[in-house]
Amino acid sequence: MFRFPFYLLLTVFVLSGCMVGPTYQPPQPEMPASFQPTGPWRVAVPKAHLPRDGWWRVFNDPELDRLEIRAMADNPELQIILARVARARAGVSTSEAGRYPRLDLNPLASRSRTARDFSGSDHGTVSSFFDLPLDLGYEIDLWGRVRHTIEAAEANLEAGMADYQGALLSLQAEVARAWFSLRTLDSDAALLAKTIELRQKNLELIQSRYDAGETSKLDLERARTELSIAQAETEAVARHRDELVHTLAVLIGEQATGFDVAEKPLDLDVPAVAPDIPSSLLERRPDIAAAERRMAAANAGIGLAHAAFYPEIRLFGNIGFQSATIGDLFEWDNRTWGLGPSVSLPIFDGGRNRSNLQRAEAAWNEMAAAYRQKVLLAIGEVEIGLSSLHYLERQAAFLNAAVASSRSAAELSRKRYRAGLVSYFEVVDTERTLLSAERQSVSTLGQQLESTIYLVKALGGGWDEIDGSPTSHRQTIP
Structure with a gap:
């Protein structure tokens, strides 16, 4: 009596391997082994598991460390993406439920009257019906519909986790960029404050000489003009600084009102970047990992569309009790079962399944193109970062030399003016040149730090596979 269920289950297990749809093969784009024009090429494999957190510690700035930690804990945008990851994780659990049978208890109690013409009675009959079935339902996943659904959900979850890592990296980079831009402005403000102090003394000196009839009013007005210009530039720097402070407040998840950062001019060296960064570091970029996982999800979507062309087979069973009176419901002779x-079997659907397959294939082509674009952009961004740092280093060296020579020239012109050998115009000219060179030098240092952050982000979070680089630990997704 048990042969039919036995052979039915045996058939299920034998046919459960008949999964339709393409087998997913991870993409293998070619990448240079190193960022050099003549370097050999190699196949790239996304590695989202590699460490990428803590890279900002290479700057050895405790205040930046504190801001980064606060941003990771309280930034609302990051919390939004975490919620999306949680939703995707729940979606995986929902998909995995399709692997298991569904068991439902569906009790029924009814009382009805049958019409006279159908009851065999002159007055009709009234009857009761009590049913207590335990229903079992199970989809036999012969063609992989359930498995493809799970694969797509898992790939989308992994893509969402990579999106989180990407958002985390972007947030860290934005905090670092805002912080060093703020400190660059503080250095600029310090230069202007020193300039204002010097020009104030010059104005007092010229005023006394003018009062004594030793210089012209033209020199006095020039001194006043130069002082006012420096004061106006100080106000512009202060305005820009307030904007950055408010931006930083938003990044770390605080209200801009009442938030402030103490002034602190730049006092650090630009971290050294190894000249031969391996392109394998690109493989841990979160956006590349996310794009690859979305390709996998799209591939599973093709399998799901293929499965729709095949019969959907379900196994049903029930066991329970039925009775006309509730008192006899659990009598053994009132037991019921079925299996x-x-x-x-799809016969005609108006082309729906064919259209769904075409749509799934188009989605895969879209994701594949997006992946290739991410790889190309990644290589380009790293090359831009390396090139920028190279030329900024050379620019900084020239500017340092310019600052030294212009400082000497400004001091010499002031001495010559006090000795009455030159007009104040020469002093104004040399001091303008000095201030310009100093401000450009500070700006270039800020650009070097910004380019370093840009390169860190382009590499997916630093270059810690190279000796002497910062140690980092991957951020864990709650």
């Missing part, structure tokens, strides 16, 4: 399969 059997159902098959749903």
Whole structure:
């Protein structure tokens, strides 16, 4: 009596390997082994598991460390993406439920009257019906519909986790960029404050000489003009600084009102970047990992579309009790059971399944193109970062030389003016040149730090595979 269920289950297990759809092959784009024009090429494999957190510690700035930690804990944008990851994780659990049978208890109690013409009675009959079935339903996943659904959900979850890592990296970079821009402005403000102090003394000196009839009013007005210009530039720097402070407040998840950062001019060296960075570091970029996982999800979507062309086979079963009176419901002779399969075979759907397959294939092509674009952009961004740092280093060296020579020239012109050998115009000219060179030098240092952050982000979070680089630990997704 048990042969039918036994052979039915045996058939299920034998056919459960008949999964349709393409087998996913991870993409293998070619990448240079190093960022050099003549370097050999190699196949790239996304590695989202590599460490990428803590890279900002290379700057050895405790205040930046504190801001980064606060941003990672309280930034609302990061919390939004975490919620999306949690939703995707729940989606995986929902998909995995399709692997298991569904068991439902569906009790029924009814009382009805049958019409006279159908009851065999002159007055009709009234009857009661009590049913307590335990229903079992299970989809026999012969063609991989359930498995493809799970694969797509898992790939989308992994893509969402990579998106989180990407958002985390972007947030860290934005905090570092805002912080060093703020400190660059503080250095600029310090230069202007020193300039204002010097020009104030010059104005007092010229005023006394003018009062004594030793210089012209033209020199006095020039001194006043130069002082006012420096004061106006100080106000512009202060305005820009307030904007950055408010930006930083938003990044770390605080209200801009009442938030402030103490002034602190730049006092650090630009971290050294190894000249031969391996392109394998690109493989841990979160956006590349996310794009690859979305390709995998799209591939599973093709399999799901293929499975729709095949019969959907379900196994149904039930066991329970039925009775006309509730008192006899649990009598052993009132027990019921049933077992059997159902098959749903698509015959005509107006081209729906074919269109769904075409849509799934188009989605895969879209994701594949997006992945290739991410790889190309990644290589380009790293090359831009390396090139920028190279030329900024050379620019900084020239500017340092310019600052030294212009400082000497400004001091010499002031001495010559006090000795009455030159007009104040020469002093104004040399001091303008000095201030310009100093401000450009500070700006270039800020650009070097910004380019370093840009390169860190382009590499997916630093270059810690190279000796002497910062140690980092991957951020764990809650």
